[in-house]
Amino acid sequence: MxxxxxxxxxxxxxxxxxxxxxxxxxxxxxxxxxxxxxxxVHADPWRVLRIQAEFVEGFGLLAEIPKAVSVFGSARTKPGSDEYELAVDIGRRLHEAGYAVITGGGPGIMEAANKGCDDAGGLSVGLGIELPFEQKLNDHIDIGLEFRYFFVRKTMFVKYSQAFVVLPGGFGTLDELFEAITLVQTGKITRFPIVLVGTEFWGGLLDWVKQVMLSSAKISEEDLDLFHVTDDPDEVVRVIVDAHVKQARLQEEEQAAREAARAAGNGT
Incomplete structure (x- = not known):
């Protein structure tokens, strides 16, 4: 030079x-x-603008949806199967409890949960993802978005959900599950309910978590309380509702304590 x-x-x-x-x-x-x-148009600076556009579109479209629960599970679950009908039932019950239902927008468990909510008259949301193979949004969605980037889509799930319900699924389902557990465990998000549906399906994984991760001190005993496992759709909804009632009560108590402290400070 x-x-x-x-x-x-x-x-x-x-x-x-x-x-x-x-x-x-x-x-x-x-x-x-x-x-x-x-x-x-394929360079990183241009990708940043595409990423920004996806965030803006997602935030703008979802900002006013009511309280919602995200339901995850396999895209390969067949209509009419026990797991499919269970997801339909859970979607319906979530609407009856006052929640919108958010899924990945695809077939299988996602379609079933959207269908249950939609058929009951609830707000059904699908957050799809661009994949090498075609997977269109299912027909039971009131609000649908398709994302290029997984991490933008994941942000939308976490930001606009007050709970996660996780039915049997594959790697994508595990990805969403462990990200949610990690975010709650590390305090990156306010703790919210995570409910695993299917004791038989999840049993082997949970045994490994306890026998290997916990026994080798890779996690703490209290980390096992970050999620709840059940086969009962009534219990799924009850766990979520009870957690939110408790959370609302704590928030009210904290607000009252702040107001009392403020009043005491003004009086001195």
Whole structure:
């Protein structure tokens, strides 16, 4: 590098570029010049704008939905099977308890939970994902969004759900389950109910968690209280409702304590 190149520098937004890193054209030139390759639409800075657009679209569309519960489970579950009908029942009961139902928007368990809520007259939401193989949103959705990026979609599930219900599923279901448990365990989100449905299906995994993870001190005993396991759809809803009633009561007590402290401070 010559001494002249060493001396040459340019401010570019928040960045400082020097020497060979200084571009030969300005940002405006590159924006307005219609010639040249179109590779830029696949570059990381452009992806940032797409990511931002997905967040804006999701936040805007979901901001006013009522309290909701996300239901996860296998896309491969067949209509008419016991697991499918169980998810339909849970979707219906969640609506009757005052919740909207959010799923991944696909077939199987997702379709079933949306169907149960939709048939009962509730608000049914589907958050789909762009995949190499076609998987359209199911027909029981009132509000549907398709995302390019898994992490944006996951944010929407967590931000707009007051509980997670997890039925039998595959790797995607496990991914959503353990992310939720991790977020609650680490205090990244306010604790909310996580209910696993299917004692037989989840039993082997939970035995391993206790016998291997817990026994080797990789998790704590209280971490096992971060989720609830049941086969009973009534219990699914009861666990969620009871947790929210308790949470509302604690919030009211905290608010009353803050107001009392404020009043005492004003009186001194």
């Amino acid at each position: 010559t001494s002249e190149e060493n001396r040459r520098s340019r401010r570019q937004g928040p960045a400082m570029l020097r020497g060979r890193a200084v571009p030969q054209t300005t940002t405006d030139q590159r924006l307005l010049d219609g010639r040249g390759p179109s590779d830029w």
